[in-house]
Amino acid sequence: MRLLIVEDAEDVSDAIAENLSRQGHVCDKARTLADARQFLAVQPFDLMVLDINLPDGSGYDLLKEIRARGEALAVLMLTARLGVDDRVDALDAGADDYLVKPFDFRELEARLRAVARRRHGETDAVLEAGDICFNTATRRVTVAGTPCDLTRREQSLLEILLSSRGRVIAKEELHSRLFGLEDEVGLNAVELYIARLRKKLPSTSLEIRTLRGLGYQAFVAGPARHA
Template identity: 40%
Template sequence: MRILLVEDNAALADGLVQLLAGAGHAVDHVDDGASAEALIAAERFDLVILDLNLPQMDGLEVLRRMRTRRDPAAVMILTARGTPEERVRGLDLGADDYMVKPFEITEFEARVRSLLRRQAGLRAAEVTIGGVMLDLTARRFLAEGQPMDLPAREHALLELLFMRAGKVVPKETIMQSMTSLEDTLSDNAIEQYASRLRRRLAPHGVQLRTARGIGYYIDKGV
């Protein structure tokens, strides 16, 4: 999934980018509010992790502009400003979660997973189709109970399709969700990943189908 981190503390930002990228997410980072506002207006993100004390534009103003545009991205406020009044204001402006610094990394990771599940319309931490299960907590796939050894890009694509099972995921959405601004992903590469996954999944009763000219989807009816 694609995440934007808006944080002006360089050391904290570096650590969180490594943590999120290590979990398989496509992560972009900016360190001021104006850059965040411009990037959010131009790009699609699944989750924005937003500090409030930012140069050039306060984080709450970034959030207000997002929700005025009806941007559907989930927003986690991550800030040292933790008074009840500020929490209420942030949530009322449209934040989905609010964490106060300092924080426990394990709780941060759990909240990120919860927000991304909610974005995908999922309540449970597992998605099972045919003989394949996606464990969203561990972020791994099991086929007939055995771990699937998937390259990073194939894993990211299959996770996206499983989280939106039964719905066509356009190629444009796949590109946006799987790549940061520093990455590139061609149509041909997506087709190759989909073809490899189709072969891996078929023996386990899972059909990865092509919506010609649009994108791909996992057939939930199998």
């Protein structure tokens, strides 16, 4: 996933980004509402972690702007307020979930996974396609029951493809979800990672099809695997 972390406490945002990056996610960080708006104007995100109290205003304002535009961006609110009314306000404003500070990073990661699953219509942490099984909580990938060793970015690519089975995904979209704005990586890197994933997955049922000029499409195929 590609996430935007809107948090003015640098140590907190750095810690969140570090933990999520270890899970293979791409994280951009904004310390103010103005910075967040700039990120959102130029880059699509899968999920946003949004603090309520920011130097130039309330995170509620940004959340309301996003929902007023009809954007389906998943949002998890961070708050130091313990009151039930504050949590109700966050959910009523359009937040998908909330977390009270201080928090355990394991709970944050679990809540983000749950939000992402709900957004993709999944009911549990396991993505399956034919003989491929990917546990998004443990990051364990198996093919026909045999463990498959993938790098973090290869895992992220597989997660995107499995979550979007049947949908054509443009190369530009894959690039934006796999690499941060600070990564100086060209579009050809997507082709490289697609090739690596095909080579590492000894699957007889998942096909990753290249559609020239359109992008990539993953789907469960028959017993024969195509190049």
